[in-house]
Amino acid sequence: MNYENTQNLSRDFLNLLKNTNDYNVKIIVGKEPSIKEFKAHSVVLSSRSLYFQKALSTQWARRENGIIIFQKPNISPFVFEVLLKYIYTGKLSIEKNKISFVDVFIASDELELMEVCQQIEERLLENESAWKLPIDYITICQYENFTKLNDVALALVCRKPLVMFESKEFLRMEEKYLIKLLKSDDLELE
Numbered sequence: 615m616n617y618e619n620t621q622n623l624s625r626d627f628l629n630l631l632k633n634t635n636d637y638n639v640k641i642i643v644g645k646e647p648s649i650k651e652f653k654a655h656s657v658v659l660s661s662r663s664l665y666f667q668k669a670l671s672t673q674w675a676r677r678e679n680g681i682i683i684f685q686k687p688n689i690s691p692f693v694f695e696v697l698l699k700y701i702y703t704g705k706l707s708i709e710k711n712k713i714s715f716v717d718v719f720i721a722s723d724e725l726e727l728m729e730v731c732q733q734i735e736e737r738l739l740e741n742e743s744a745w746k747l748p749i750d751y752i753t754i755c756q757y758e759n760f761t762k763l764n765d766v767a768l769a770l771v772c773r774k775p776l777v778m779f780e781s782k783e784f785l786r787m788e789e790k791y792l793i794k795l796l797k798s799d800d801l802e803l804e
Contacts, residue, residue: 650691
């Protein structure tokens with residue numbers, strides 16, 4: 615006989631995350647003024663993420679009173695919370711109005727959550743409405759190794775250049791990415 619009850623397992627692991635008893639990892643995420651502390655379990659993190667497997671090893675991890683202290687200032691608390699819930703439950707829930715798919719993609723790449731990267735990349739490649747322009751274009755440009763996403767983002771901005779040029783985000787765009795945009799044959803300036 616085979617019996618599978620992954621729904622209850624997922625719920626139980628979410629309860630484990632919510633219950634701060636027996637945690638042995640404290641993860642401090644974000645930058646001022648938006649910093650949040652998460653409590654987690656090294657065995658769960660290490661078993662679900664190659665990144666955490668390495669980062670929480672005895673060679674790398676910093677400990678205080680038996681608790682591993684870990685800092686991730688480059689990931690926002692909103693994004694990290696989504697990914698932490700995914701690590702514990704296997705469920706990915708992204709509210710587009712709160713966080714960017716691109717930000718979740720970049721963080722999941724860093725945390726070596728490849729299934730998440732694949733799902734989000736697929737979504738971004740197939741669905742224009744998943745993009746938050748112009749900020750996602752500016753962000754993804756900084757990661758030149760994501761060539762497919764860079765190409766799609768450039769094509770979207772070329773079709774709707776006013777979204778970029780009328781935005782205050784335009785002023786923080788690096789010169790080389792602006793040049794790339796302006797040199798694009800597909801740029802529709804009419």
